[in-house]
Amino acid sequence: MSTNRADGSHDVPARIIPVPETVSPQMQAIIGRPFDPAHIRVPETTEKWKARVKVEADKTAAALPLLCKRLGVTVEPTSINGVEAFTVTPDVIPSANRDRLLMHLHGGTRVRYPGLSGTREAVLMAGFAGFKVISVDYRMPPDFPFPAALDDAVTAYREILKRAAPENIGVFGTSAGGSLTYTTLLRAKAEQLPMPGAIATGTPTVDLSKIGDSLFTNAFVDNAIGTQDGFIRATALLYADGRDLKDPFLSPIYGDVHGFPPAILTSGTRDLYLSNTVRMHRKLRAAGVEAVLQMWEGQSHAQYMSDPTAPETREYHDEIHRFFDLHLKPAT
Amino acid sequence: MSTNRADGSHDVPARIIPVPETVSPQMQAIIGRPFDPAHIRVPETTEKWKARVKVEADKTAAALPLLCKRLGVTVEPTSINGVEAFTVTPDVIPSANRDRLLMHLHGGTRVRYPGLSGTREAVLMAGFAGFKVISVDYRMPPDFPFPAALDDAVTAYREILKRAAPENIGVFGTSAGGSLTYTTLLRAKAEQLPMPGAIATGTPTVDLSKIGDSLFTNAFVDNAIGTQDGFIRATALLYADGRDLKDPFLSPIYGDVHGFPPAILTSGTRDLYLSNTVRMHRKLRAAGVEAVLQMWEGQSHAQYMSDPTAPETREYHDEIHRFFDLHLKPAT
Numbered sequence: 063m064s065t066n067r068a069d070g071s072h073d074v075p076a077r078i079i080p081v082p083e084t085v086s087p088q089m090q091a092i093i094g095r096p097f098d099p100a101h102i103r104v105p106e107t108t109e110k111w112k113a114r115v116k117v118e119a120d121k122t123a124a125a126l127p128l129l130c131k132r133l134g135v136t137v138e139p140t141s142i143n144g145v146e147a148f149t150v151t152p153d154v155i156p157s158a159n160r161d162r163l164l165m166h167l168h169g170g171t172r173v174r175y176p177g178l179s180g181t182r183e184a185v186l187m188a189g190f191a192g193f194k195v196i197s198v199d200y201r202m203p204p205d206f207p208f209p210a211a212l213d214d215a216v217t218a219y220r221e222i223l224k225r226a227a228p229e230n231i232g233v234f235g236t237s238a239g240g241s242l243t244y245t246t247l248l249r250a251k252a253e254q255l256p257m258p259g260a261i262a263t264g265t266p267t268v269d270l271s272k273i274g275d276s277l278f279t280n281a282f283v284d285n286a287i288g289t290q291d292g293f294i295r296a297t298a299l300l301y302a303d304g305r306d307l308k309d310p311f312l313s314p315i316y317g318d319v320h321g322f323p324p325a326i327l328t329s330g331t332r333d334l335y336l337s338n339t340v341r342m343h344r345k346l347r348a349a350g351v352e353a354v355l356q357m358w359e360g361q362s363h364a365q366y367m368s369d370p371t372a373p374e375t376r377e378y379h380d381e382i383h384r385f386f387d388l389h390l391k392p393a394t
Numbered sequence: 395m396s397t398n399r400a401d402g403s404h405d406v407p408a409r410i411i412p413v414p415e416t417v418s419p420q421m422q423a424i425i426g427r428p429f430d431p432a433h434i435r436v437p438e439t440t441e442k443w444k445a446r447v448k449v450e451a452d453k454t455a456a457a458l459p460l461l462c463k464r465l466g467v468t469v470e471p472t473s474i475n476g477v478e479a480f481t482v483t484p485d486v487i488p489s490a491n492r493d494r495l496l497m498h499l500h501g502g503t504r505v506r507y508p509g510l511s512g513t514r515e516a517v518l519m520a521g522f523a524g525f526k527v528i529s530v531d532y533r534m535p536p537d538f539p540f541p542a543a544l545d546d547a548v549t550a551y552r553e554i555l556k557r558a559a560p561e562n563i564g565v566f567g568t569s570a571g572g573s574l575t576y577t578t579l580l581r582a583k584a585e586q587l588p589m590p591g592a593i594a595t596g597t598p599t600v601d602l603s604k605i606g607d608s609l610f611t612n613a614f615v616d617n618a619i620g621t622q623d624g625f626i627r628a629t630a631l632l633y634a635d636g637r638d639l640k641d642p643f644l645s646p647i648y649g650d651v652h653g654f655p656p657a658i659l660t661s662g663t664r665d666l667y668l669s670n671t672v673r674m675h676r677k678l679r680a681a682g683v684e685a686v687l688q689m690w691e692g693q694s695h696a697q698y699m700s701d702p703t704a705p706e707t708r709e710y711h712d713e714i715h716r717f718f719d720l721h722l723k724p725a726t
């Protein structure tokens with residue numbers, strides 16, 4: 063049983079959380095993985111940051127060719143308005159998607175997954191949902207703190223607006239990429255650029271400060287990222303580079319989202335960022351934005367795309383596909 | 395940090411969960427309430443069950459006149475096709491709602507809130523959303539276990555179908571009432587009755603067995619009902635009266651929901667039944683049902699209607715109102 067403190071805090075006892083029987087075997091394996099303590103260690107020097115990023119990026123990039131082959135997707139480096147990017151093209155594009163173009167902003171706590179490794183989510187989207195994608199390889203700390211990533215995203219978006227009509231454009235991303243989707247729209251609005259037709263943000267880290275109830279309730283219930291303390295907080299500070307963490311261009315939960323396009327938001331019941339997904343969904347709804355929420359049983363942060371063979375991964379992409387299909391103008 | 399067992403279970407350490415700063419002051423007070431250990435005590439005799447139910451029912455009923463006055467709602471006892479019920483009428487009915495009629499199935503673990511006390515949620519709906527409501531006072535254990543409640547709900551629904559066109563009818567309820575909404579539709583489908591126009595289910599307890607990840611992850615994180623063990627399990631057994639808890643007419647998560655009408659489902663991030671809301675949402679989506687999910691920051695089981703003065707309570711009802719307005723045929 064819990065006990066209560068004078069300030070309303072609850073002392074929740076230790077507990078054992080079994081792997082749920084309500085998810086696929088693939089998802090059970092993911093949910094049953096031990097938390098990797100390496101995740102919370104903070105590199106002490108710029109060189110160690112870079113070394114850590116490189117190890118993960120190399121590993122992810124090495125697995126991409128097989129994923130591309132399985133899903134029938136081609137990835138090619140490109141430059142878009144001077145910003146590094148990748149063109150991600152499915153072998154088969156449904157006729158309704160012929161004029162549609164997605165802009166992808168990858169995740170990785172604003173520090174990880176540079177270069178090719180950042181395209182994994184775009185490959186899944188192209189392969190499962192049949193969209194052409196431009197995945198933006200935005201600059202990141204330690205070398206390039208805020209506002210480099212946002213500058214790159216907005217610069218790329220300006221060019222994408224020349225290649226497709228706004229109502230044909232979708233923007234999507236997970237975690238840091240979900241948050242960057244919102245800040246890109248905030249900047250686009252400030253610069254009087256047209257809004258895209260729709261957006262899809264997975265467990266967007268829309269608040270860099272330690273605010274949001276699930277940062278406490280789901281701490282170490284989430285086996286993917288565990289806690290906002292340590293590594294995640296260090297990446298936030300590295301990215302913010304001394305700026306106020308509640309600046310809306312860093313933490314878009316504090317921005318004005320009126321006029322935003324239809325949005326689909328995704329989280330999982332064990333997600334450390336469950337609350338921030340929920341808060342953003344409510345904020346969008348309160349601003350009159352057509353915003354829908356999908357939630358996945360037992361999943362921690364961004365596990366809906368951990369395993370391309372899991373039925374949940376296909377279902378997740380089916381939902382995004384359906385949403386974009388509803389809100390992006392089809393080819394005529 | 396969590397540690398891992400061979401079967402994939404995680405040992406999650408004890409933690410302090412503070413009251414979130416991301417909700418209204420009214421909701422902070424609710425979230426900060428201590429868990430009431432009386433909630434998990436199981437009455438030992440039929441008389442003690444009845445005594446406990448009476449205390450809660452009397453308390454809730456006593457508070458109703460003031461609530462009705464504040465919200466401008468009238469409650470009158472009625473009988474509908476031989477089933478006890480209440481007609482709940484708002485002073486002001488928007489013209490679009492003139493021909494619309496909601497059927498309400500109250501919550502309370504299938505045992506609690508008989509008589510007038512069961513109408514509280516209907517009063518809120520009538521007052522906040524401007525619908526006429528028939529609140530069904532279905533029979534309950536210990537005297538009347540399954541299938542009495544379901545029989546009463548379906549009998550009432552048959553009569554309501556004579557008073558309004560199916561496309562003008564909405565059905566709603568919270569917790570046990572949300573689950574009963576689904577089982578009523580399963581039975582209506584089996585009896586080839588038409589489906590209503592839309593349904594709204596708040597944190598529906600669609601699985602009477604101890605399945606659903608949040609029954610473990612949110613145990614005692616939820617300060618409203620705490621745990622499925624003890625009292626809640628006892629009520630499930632009392633209701634099931636020896637039947638298999640996975641019978642779809644007891645646990646509609648195991649039923650066939652194809653052909654169900656548009657549904658809005660509600661839960662909170664601390665809700666013990668978060669997972670079962672999420673599972674039902676996914677099940678409906680997978681069956682091609684137009685189902686949407688709303689989720690509330692920091693809330694435990696059904697706290698979206700704890701305090702009628704909380705802005706979250708109004709916002710919750712605004713969402714349900716908007717959903718019914720979209721999916722129920724307006725008066726012509």
